[in-house]
Amino acid sequence: RAAMPAAPDLPETLEQAEAAAAQCRRCNLCEAATQTVWGRGAPDAALMIVGEQPGDHEDLAGVPFVGPAGQVLHRAMAEARLATDQVWLTNAVKHFKFAPRGKQRMHKSPDGPEIAQCRWWLGLELAFIKPRLTVALGATAAAALTGDTSPLAARRGAIETGLHGGPVLIAWHPSYILRLPHVADKDRVYSELLHDLQHAHQLIQ
Numbered sequence: 001r002a003a004m005p006a007a008p009d010l011p012e013t014l015e016q017a018e019a020a021a022a023q024c025r026r027c028n029l030c031e032a033a034t035q036t037v038w039g040r041g042a043p044d045a046a047l048m049i050v051g052e053q054p055g056d057h058e059d060l061a062g063v064p065f066v067g068p069a070g071q072v073l074h075r076a077m078a079e080a081r082l083a084t085d086q087v088w089l090t091n092a093v094k095h096f097k098f099a100p101r102g103k104q105r106m107h108k109s110p111d112g113p114e115i116a117q118c119r120w121w122l123g124l125e126l127a128f129i130k131p132r133l134t135v136a137l138g139a140t141a142a143a144a145l146t147g148d149t150s151p152l153a154a155r156r157g158a159i160e161t162g163l164h165g166g167p168v169l170i171a172w173h174p175s176y177i178l179r180l181p182h183v184a185d186k187d188r189v190y191s192e193l194l195h196d197l198q199h200a201h202q203l204i205q
Ligand code: URA
Pocket: 051, 052, 053, 054, 055, 058, 063, 064, 065, 066, 067, 069, 070, 091, 175
């Protein structure tokens, strides 16, 4: 009788989860991306901030939020007095998804099945870090954390219940600010992101 295929080992620590994620083949994104970009920060963080997926810079560096969107996020975190040792920064999807265009790699949003496959890793981060609060940056993170794929405009600033049972504060994604053409809109959306991070700061004190 053929042996049952081995079940994937359930990681017992955050470090084991990171090592397993580095070998992930749960979807096809690993084939074109440089590497898995795991979360960074304090393993005992009270606050977890979840983005969409690594971008071009993050894919090369192996670190989340080091590119242009990351600069906006880090500025807002500093203004909200969120210290790096209070926070675990990660993404809903841990490989960069892109379309080649000449020498450029153009960002493509992850689809539902990719988000669903990568939720395994996000669930392990939530289980080991046990944040008191999670901030979802943008629609992909909000969908991955809550299961609700409805548009962000009506949800931003609200606290929803995550699939893991904990509170999820819905916020704009910093790259949305970068894409807005008008300075007045950029300023308004940035101040809403800052407001939400200040709210997060209050909630974890
Ligand atoms: N955008 C994200 O959502 N995550 C990153 O790590 C970088 C840019």
